[in-house]
Amino acid sequence: MARPDRPTFSVLLLPGRRLLKAKEGENLLFFLVSAGVHIPSDCGGQGICGRCRVRFLKEPPPPTPAEVRAFPQEELKAGWRLACQHRVDCDLELFLPAFGGISQEKAKVGSYTGPLRPAALRQIVELPPPSREERRAFLERFRTALGEEVEVPLSILKEIPEAMRSQGFRVSVVRVGGKVVSVKPGVRREPVCGLALDLGTSTLAAYLLDLEGGKELGAKALVNPQRSFGADVLSRIAYVQKYGEEGIKKLRERVLEGVNELVKDLVSEARIDPEDIVQAVVVGNPTMLHLFLGVDPTPIGQAPFIPVWRESLSLKAHEVGIKINPEALVHTLPMVSGYVGADTVGAVLACGLHRSGELALLLDLGTNGEIVLGNEERMLACSAAAGPAFEGGRISSGMPAVEGAISHVDVDGEVSFRVIGGSRPKGLCGTALVDLVAGLLGAGLIDPSGRLSPKEENPLSSRIRGDGNQRGFLLTGGIELTQRDIRELQLAKAAIRAGVEVLLSRMKVSPVEVDRVFLAGAFGSQMRPKSIVKLGLLPRELLPRIVPVGNAAGTGAKLALLDHLALSEAEGIANRITYIELSAERLFSSKFVEAMSFAAERMG
Amino acid sequence: MLEKLKQAVLEGDSERAAQLTKEALEKGLEPERILNDALVAAMEVVGEEYERGDRYVPEMLISAEAMKAAMEVLRPELVAAGVKPRGKVVIGTVEGDLHDIGKNLVAMMLEGAGFEVVDLGTEVTAERFVQAAREHRADIVGMSALLTTTMTHMPEVIEALKREGLRDGIKVMVGGAPVTQEYAERIGADGYAPDAASAVELAKRLLGES
Numbered sequence: 001m002a003r004p005d006r007p008t009f010s011v012l013l014l015p016g017r018r019l020l021k022a023k024e025g026e027n028l029l030f031f032l033v034s035a036g037v038h039i040p041s042d043c044g045g046q047g048i049c050g051r052c053r054v055r056f057l058k059e060p061p062p063p064t065p066a067e068v069r070a071f072p073q074e075e076l077k078a079g080w081r082l083a084c085q086h087r088v089d090c091d092l093e094l095f096l097p098a099f100g101g102i103s104q105e106k107a108k109v110g111s112y113t114g115p116l117r118p119a120a121l122r123q124i125v126e127l128p129p130p131s132r133e134e135r136r137a138f139l140e141r142f143r144t145a146l147g148e149e150v151e152v153p154l155s156i157l158k159e160i161p162e163a164m165r166s167q168g169f170r171v172s173v174v175r176v177g178g179k180v181v182s183v184k185p186g187v188r189r190e191p192v193c194g195l196a197l198d199l200g201t202s203t204l205a206a207y208l209l210d211l212e213g214g215k216e217l218g219a220k221a222l223v224n225p226q227r228s229f230g231a232d233v234l235s236r237i238a239y240v241q242k243y244g245e246e247g248i249k250k251l252r253e254r255v256l257e258g259v260n261e262l263v264k265d266l267v268s269e270a271r272i273d274p275e276d277i278v279q280a281v282v283v284g285n286p287t288m289l290h291l292f293l294g295v296d297p298t299p300i301g302q303a304p305f306i307p308v309w310r311e312s313l314s315l316k317a318h319e320v321g322i323k324i325n326p327e328a329l330v331h332t333l334p335m336v337s338g339y340v341g342a343d344t345v346g347a348v349l350a351c352g353l354h355r356s357g358e359l360a361l362l363l364d365l366g367t368n369g370e371i372v373l374g375n376e377e378r379m380l381a382c383s384a385a386a387g388p389a390f391e392g393g394r395i396s397s398g399m400p401a402v403e404g405a406i407s408h409v410d411v412d413g414e415v416s417f418r419v420i421g422g423s424r425p426k427g428l429c430g431t432a433l434v435d436l437v438a439g440l441l442g443a444g445l446i447d448p449s450g451r452l453s454p455k456e457e458n459p460l461s462s463r464i465r466g467d468g469n470q471r472g473f474l475l476t477g478g479i480e481l482t483q484r485d486i487r488e489l490q491l492a493k494a495a496i497r498a499g500v501e502v503l504l505s506r507m508k509v510s511p512v513e514v515d516r517v518f519l520a521g522a523f524g525s526q527m528r529p530k531s532i533v534k535l536g537l538l539p540r541e542l543l544p545r546i547v548p549v550g551n552a553a554g555t556g557a558k559l560a561l562l563d564h565l566a567l568s569e570a571e572g573i574a575n576r577i578t579y580i581e582l583s584a585e586r587l588f589s590s591k592f593v594e595a596m597s598f599a600a601e602r603m604g
Numbered sequence: 605m606l607e608k609l610k611q612a613v614l615e616g617d618s619e620r621a622a623q624l625t626k627e628a629l630e631k632g633l634e635p636e637r638i639l640n641d642a643l644v645a646a647m648e649v650v651g652e653e654y655e656r657g658d659r660y661v662p663e664m665l666i667s668a669e670a671m672k673a674a675m676e677v678l679r680p681e682l683v684a685a686g687v688k689p690r691g692k693v694v695i696g697t698v699e700g701d702l703h704d705i706g707k708n709l710v711a712m713m714l715e716g717a718g719f720e721v722v723d724l725g726t727e728v729t730a731e732r733f734v735q736a737a738r739e740h741r742a743d744i745v746g747m748s749a750l751l752t753t754t755m756t757h758m759p760e761v762i763e764a765l766k767r768e769g770l771r772d773g774i775k776v777m778v779g780g781a782p783v784t785q786e787y788a789e790r791i792g793a794d795g796y797a798p799d800a801a802s803a804v805e806l807a808k809r810l811l812g813e814s
């Protein structure tokens with residue numbers, strides 16, 4: 001029953017931190033849709049399709065029968081619900097999932113919740129035809145019609161006469177900010193598209209966006225073709241040290257190859273012309289950005305680890321070498337330091353740390369773990385060199401999170417696991433490693449010092465075989481967790497935990513004062529929060545505050561395409577983040593050693 | 605008594621280790637015996653347990669620290685008694701590299717095995733390695749590098765030692781995560797060890813012991 005003066009409640013949407021007001025009793029799904037949030041709903045709100053997934057970050061309502069059907073118990077507990085099943089009856093904080101996600105299967109069409117204010121836009125202008133009275137040059141008329149000072153590159157200048165004459169002096173102009181990117185005769189209907197690129201050390205991800213409608217047209221990921229030059233950024237820098245100019249050229253060609261392949265796939269699947277992509281925003285770690293632009297990365301390879309540039313750059317597609325509209329603008333987001341890059345800045349942008357009063361911790365976990373702690377007042381960042389364990393590297397049965405990898409493990413009395421793609425298991429990826437070690441710790445088969453130690457009363461002990469450093473826990477045929485693997489994981493998790501502890505201490509706060517933990521990155525966001533705290537990767541107090549956010553760096557790049565103000569916001573973020581050099585921190589080493597053990601209660 | 609001291613080191617109880625060393629000296633036990641039968645013996649066990657995977661870095665470090673605490677008490681007595689160290693090692697992390705946890709561990713284990721160790725710290729240039737090797741009349745120069753991009757400084761140090769005519773009298777050992785046996789051979793080092801326990805074995809071997 002609608003009362004005339006229904007109270008309103010606030011609805012906070014993450015990522016992006018958009019704040020909405022809802023009237024009491026409104027259906028959540030329809031409220032979100034009418035507020036312009038793209039949220040899938042195949043069944044129109046009947047609770048059948050299970051697509052209108054949202055996560056309640058505060059006090060999730062009791063699940064309805066439809067939800068019990070739609071979600072596994074664990075997800076219900078984590079606050080996942082179907083939007084169509086609930087009415088707004090208190091202040092809400094919601095996490096909307098689909099906008100993001102790096103893996104192919106996860107790359108669904110996104111739900112963007114922020115304001116749509118792209119720098120790229122199409123204008124149809126009518127120009128006065130030349131006459132006795134109208135004797136101004138074509139370009140002058142063109143500029144007057146656009147009503148603004150715009151920059152017109154030579155290649156476009158060449159198009160202008162034809163474009164102006166052929167369709168009765170009506171032309172379609174696409175510009176990105178003050179730069180004209182395309183001029184075509186008549187009224188055109190091609191989409192105005194943007195490309196978001198996330199250049200990761202292991203994976204390249206690309207997203208195609210329709211900038212007029214704010215829709216994601218496609219997402220693709222690819223193993224970084226530079227992989228054959230080493231798994232981490234330093235091996236690639238070492239390659240450049242060795243081969244100089246030639247090395248830079250080769251590495252640049254490989255990333256470009258990958259990027260252009262992604263573009264080709266996206267364009268053909270979305271059935272658009274590459275020319276329709278008029279803007280690109282690129283994020284990535286500093287080394288990847290250097291190599292992508294063909295700039296010598298060797299200064300990042302040795303102390304004091306300084307990048308060649310730091311601020312955001314605005315370039316042209318033809319000079320960068322991306323095969324989209326040659327005049328398209330390519331923006332790289334700014335960096336903070338040699339090891340805290342545009343990817344981290346993008347992730348902060350996406351999670352909105354810089355705009356919130358809440359104190360948030362952002363972790364982007366991969367070979368290098370970037371950690372940011374802060375809020376609108378102050379932000380600190382560091383890079384904790386975790387090593388390759390989280391990506392399955394240097395682990396005896398380790399492998400990346402691709403088909404055939406065990407992704408999750410449960411240890412309770414028996415051992416069960418899940419395999420990506422459902423096929424025969426081939427190895428363990430990082431998330432499974434974390435689960436398995438957490439499980440065995442819980443079962444007492446790994447002691448707090450990290451030692452694999454059989455317990456007579458536990459039947460699982462029979463799976464522990466071998467001696468010394470070679471002893472291992474047999475998970476399933478041919479896949480083992482060895483003592484050495486556990487040691488590798490101890491190093492990786494200790495580096496991250498110690499980095500977190502240093503930031504907390506620099507900020508002079510205790511873990512309970514952290515309101516939110518954003519876990520970003522392909523690995524980070526797939527990890528089970530329970531396993532994370534069991535391992536001691538994060539302080540236990542933070543468990544209920546963990547929010548996985550997918551590929552937040554990529555989301556940041558998308559935001560910068562959809563909202564031109566986000567681009568300048570990114571610059572502000574990079575300037576405001578204080579970089580903490582861990583090698584200069586005494587506390588780091590002691591915390592690192594302390595955090596290697598699994599006796600989490602000793603930490604603090 | 606010595607057994608108790610050994611136990612204190614194994615358990616990583618620094619206070620007790622220092623206290624027991626004092627007591628042992630007061631009782632008139634020979635400094636050299638305290639060193640060998642308690643401290644070195646304890647660190648040998650630590651090394652073995654590490655190799656077997658039963659101990660890891662934190663457990664190794666607390667024992668090393670307890671050993672150090674005992675050494676503080678013992679060292680003046682050893683010097684007074686004219687006990688010679690097993691050998692002199694100059695160790696450091698190479699130029700451009702600040703990783704020192706592993707290097708520190710190696711240094712402590714070497715001390716625990718009765719070597720005298722001069723730790724040059726991190727970001728040590730070739731010049732400083734050479735200078736310290738000469739000044740301290742080192743038997744061994746140990747270099748640590750944790751980065752693919754900095755281990756390339758190791759051959760430079762070896763070159764510099766050669767240039768200064770010091771190479772023949774000095775053994776060079778290298779280590780750190782990206783370093784391998786093969787790399788050590790290629791750059792002409794005398795030895796490589798994958799961890800602190802085997803670094804001790806290596807040092808002994810290089811000096812013709814063990």
Ligand code: B12
Nearest residue numbers: 385387583702703704705706746748751752779780799800
């Ligand atoms: C801790 C750590 C840090 C700390 C270092 C703190 C400190 N005071 O040492 C901090 C956070 C500061 C740091 C910074 C960086 N790190 Co770091 N770091 C690590 C980490 C997690 C562990 C290293 C460690 O301490 N291991 C424990 C010790 C006990 O083992 P160890 O060092 O290998 O030593 C043993 C043996 O090697 C041997 N040994 C060692 N030295 C010697 C010497 C001799 C003579 C002998 C015989 C034997 C020997 O014995 C030791 C004991 O058993 C590794 C990742 C990993 N999982 O290994 C990355 C790692 C080494 N770091 C890496 C990187 C890239 C960096 C940075 C450049 C970038 C960054 N992300 O910040 C900076 C640069 C810092 C600098 N200026 O040098 C990379 C190197 C990659 C590569 N291919 O080269 C690694 C592998 C992580 C990764 N991303 O892949 N790091």
Ligand code: FES
Nearest residue numbers: 041045047050084
């Ligand atoms: S819209 Fe179909 S389940 Fe909610």
